[in-house]
Amino acid sequence: xxxxxxxxxxxxxxxxxxxxxxxxxxxxxxxxxxxxxxxxxxxxxxxxxxxxxxxxxxxxxxxxxxxxxxxxxxxx
Amino acid sequence: xxxxxxxxxxxxxxxxxxxxxxxxxxxxxxxxxxxxxxxxxxxxxxxxxxxxxxxxxxxxxxxxxxxxxxxxxxxxxxxxxxxxxxxxxxxxxxxxxxxxxxxxxxxxxxxxxxxxxxxxxxxxxxxxxxxxxxxxxxxxxxxxxxxxxxxxxxxxxxxxxxxxxxxxxxxxxxxxxxxxxxxxxxxxxxxxxxxxxxxxxxxxxxxxxxxxxxxxxxxxxxxxxxxxxxxxxxxxxxxxxxxxxxxxxxxxxxxxxxxxxxxxxxxxxxxxxxxxxxxxxxxxxx
Numbered sequence: 469x470x471x472x473x474x475x476x477x478x479x480x481x482x483x484x485x486x487x488x489x490x491x492x493x494x495x496x497x498x499x500x501x502x503x504x505x506x507x508x509x510x511x512x513x514x515x516x517x518x519x520x521x522x523x524x525x526x527x528x529x530x531x532x533x534x535x536x537x538x539x540x541x542x543x544x
Numbered sequence: 545x546x547x548x549x550x551x552x553x554x555x556x557x558x559x560x561x562x563x564x565x566x567x568x569x570x571x572x573x574x575x576x577x578x579x580x581x582x583x584x585x586x587x588x589x590x591x592x593x594x595x596x597x598x599x600x601x602x603x604x605x606x607x608x609x610x611x612x613x614x615x616x617x618x619x620x621x622x623x624x625x626x627x628x629x630x631x632x633x634x635x636x637x638x639x640x641x642x643x644x645x646x647x648x649x650x651x652x653x654x655x656x657x658x659x660x661x662x663x664x665x666x667x668x669x670x671x672x673x674x675x676x677x678x679x680x681x682x683x684x685x686x687x688x689x690x691x692x693x694x695x696x697x698x699x700x701x702x703x704x705x706x707x708x709x710x711x712x713x714x715x716x717x718x719x720x721x722x723x724x725x726x727x728x729x730x731x732x733x734x735x736x737x738x739x740x741x742x743x744x745x746x747x748x749x750x751x752x753x754x755x756x757x758x759x760x761x762x763x764x765x766x767x768x769x770x771x772x773x774x775x776x777x778x779x780x781x782x783x784x785x786x787x788x789x790x791x792x793x794x795x796x797x798x799x800x801x802x803x804x805x806x807x808x809x810x811x812x813x814x815x816x817x818x819x820x821x822x823x824x825x826x827x828x829x830x
Contacts, residue, residue, distance in 0.1 A: 494635045502634040506664045513667075522642035522668075529635055 469544065473534055476515055480508040493530030505529065516543050548639050551592040551604060556580040558601045559594065562628045571828055575723060578827040579606050579625060584718040586610070593643040595629060595636055603629035605640035607647070610822035613711070619813065622647055624654040625824040651810035653818060655825050658804065665807050673815050674806035677783040679750075680770050680797040695731035695765035697772050704728045704737075712737040712757050715821060723829025724754065725776065729765050736761035738769065739821060741829050742777045750781035754820040756788050766794055787816045 470490075477492065478485035481499040494500045500508070509525050512518070512534065518541045520528070528534045538544070551559065556577055563576050580591050586609050595603030606625040611618055624644060629637035644652070645668050653673060657665050698704060701720060707728055708716050712735075716726055719739060729736040736758035743752045751773045756762045762769065770782045786799060793799065808818060824830060 502629070502637045503660045505635075505638070506661065510663050510667060522638070522645055526636075526638045526642065 469535065469538070470531070472515065473512075473531055476511050477508065477531070480504055480511055488531065490532050490535075491530070493533075495530075500529075512538075516541075518543065546595065546597050546602075546633070546636055546639075548643050549594050549596055550590050551580075551594045551606070552589045553580045553591060555591070555594060555601065559604045562601065562604050562630070563626065565630070566628045575828050578722060579608060579824065582608075582610075582718075583721055584610060584714075584822070592625075593640050595633060595640055597633065602633040603637055603640055605644050606824075607644065608822060608824065608827065609650070612822075614813065614817050620650040621818075621822070622650040622652050623823040624652060625656070651808060651813050651818065653806065653808045653823065655806040655820060655823055656804070656830065657807055662805070662807070665809075668809070670807040670809045671815075672805055673808040673818060674785050674787065674802065674820075676786045676799050676801045677752075678786050678789050678793060678797050679800050680766075680782045680784070680794060681780070694768050695729050695761065697727060697729050697765070697768060699725065699727050699772075699776060701726070707735065708737060715739065715755065719821065719826055722827045724826040727769070727773065727776075729758075729761055729769060731761045731765050734758060734761050736765070738762065739826065740773060740777075741826060742779065743783070743830065748781055749777075749779050750783050751777040751779045752825075753782070753784045753788060754826055756784075759788070759790060763789075763791060763794075785820070788819070 474485040474488040477488055481497065481504055483499055494505065509520060509528055513520060516538060520537065524537045528537050560573055560576060564570060588609055590607065590609065592604060592606035594601045605627045608623040608625055610621050612621065627640060654665060654670065704716055704726055715737065719726065724739055724741045727738040729738060736756060738753060739755035740751050740753045743750055773782055774780065808815065820826060
């Protein structure tokens, strides 16, 4: 699943998937701004066939958080 | 601690620096004040939501609250305006959006959703409200001689105030101090109240019509209206929200699809039942 998340992140943020880790987050990725975040979460919804709540939109601000939310939807 | 609070009229001075930081060209403070201090009655003190870090306001998402009677029913609206957050707090800006999306008892409208945010609104139930304009040149029709002088038109506020009755007069009074202009057209004993703005486009300035109280009079006197409006606003083009104009396109006009469409979320209202009268478009003259 990491690879799929990294690819979506890279496509949305215009960065290199190879440099992504579990620790990649809004705090350490300048390209991951508020508008990019919205597009990222919408892309994740589409790619994983899920619908996230507004609270989950806000929570998914790191790769680890994205995986946590996806797991709560039964995606692993 | 960062938190979201309801914005109230008393918070205007605390929010104002955010507007100054983001609006280019700047809008005068007295215009921004209209988003907090309405010229119409409003029982609710909410003017949107603020993001606060301690006592400091670091973000704002505005809502302009108003009510309209539509098909005999009182309908409550909130026009969404000015979603701004200081750069260092952008990761928290969705908390403001979340608070606004929790407004369930009002029809929400958004006239200024930038294309990059459009998918987010649609994801939370918003649909097209205003998607195309009819754009007209201020020229009289050659095959309708005399049409350019049809009807009597006044833009004198004192005269309009005296002539209008009922809900149209309420609109006039509520918007008299806003950044829009008003016109009264009289033809064969019938009246048409028209509200329009002077809008600065990227390529040209134009007059933009937001409200037409009597479509029949408006259509009949359009040749007259368009050159008078162009003269008043010193603009070469006139744009009408296509929802306000029924029937075949007027001469010297064409339909234009908007790159930045207006959106709305409602349980039961249709786009043609909603206009821009009480919105940031008329209050700020956007």
